[in-house]
Amino acid sequence: MDLNKLLKVSTLAGKIILESGAETYRVEETIGRICTDFGAHTAESFVIPTGIMVTVTYNDEVATLVKRITYRGVDLNKVDKINDLSRKIKTEDIDICDFNKELIKISNGPRYSNLITLICSSLAAGCFAILFGGNIKDFFAASFIGAFIKIVTIAFQKLNINEFFVNSFCGALCSILAMIFLKLNLCSNLDKTIIGAIMLLVPGLTITNAIRDTISGDLLSGITKALEAFLIAVSIAVGTGAILSIFINSLGGII
Numbered sequence: 021m022d023l024n025k026l027l028k029v030s031t032l033a034g035k036i037i038l039e040s041g042a043e044t045y046r047v048e049e050t051i052g053r054i055c056t057d058f059g060a061h062t063a064e065s066f067v068i069p070t071g072i073m074v075t076v077t078y079n080d081e082v083a084t085l086v087k088r089i090t091y092r093g094v095d096l097n098k099v100d101k102i103n104d105l106s107r108k109i110k111t112e113d114i115d116i117c118d119f120n121k122e123l124i125k126i127s128n129g130p131r132y133s134n135l136i137t138l139i140c141s142s143l144a145a146g147c148f149a150i151l152f153g154g155n156i157k158d159f160f161a162a163s164f165i166g167a168f169i170k171i172v173t174i175a176f177q178k179l180n181i182n183e184f185f186v187n188s189f190c191g192a193l194c195s196i197l198a199m200i201f202l203k204l205n206l207c208s209n210l211d212k213t214i215i216g217a218i219m220l221l222v223p224g225l226t227i228t229n230a231i232r233d234t235i236s237g238d239l240l241s242g243i244t245k246a247l248e249a250f251l252i253a254v255s256i257a258v259g260t261g262a263i264l265s266i267f268i269n270s271l272g273g274i275i
Contacts, residue, residue, distance in 0.1 A: 040095040057109040142167040149216025161207035162216030191259030
């Protein structure tokens, strides 16, 4: 058995689903399942949001690998596909090389197109505005702002700009556009329009995973993700609050 190859393949699977928004326990479970199903005697992994450490043993052989995680996003489709693939090892005769090819194929698989992403983001922002008590004018205003800040977010992500700055800038942009819409009488409630649009920036999956990891006993990962969610919330508040503060204090609430 080539322990090094098995170690690289299993860690790659863990890396993909961790970067795609999977919980800590799911990453560790997937890595362990792949290693033992391919014949390893034991497999121990330690996963945190910024790194994966895996040790695999077979007879007297021991191999260890550390993988640094620098990107974290949301792609639950990849998590689902790799979960299914890892479970096929027991039911189907899959060679480790073919398994690795499937992993690479999943990793390089296409996401939803930018057009579909913009449409869904726009509808989500508008629906949140309605959910928080807005009217139809707020729906359309929040929808437009949501689509616009999603375009800005996608552009900044391609430039690898710091996430704190991206969220602050988008929060500020959201407030500015909402005030312009209010001045043009294209929305009725400034607060509902802003809340609906900035919900696209709220780290819902990160908060959920922080709670799940903490409950399952992965305290380090849980605390880390909770802190990450807190910093994202602060960055949104900084951008949005700064513009609203200028609008209320300096301009007296009148554009």
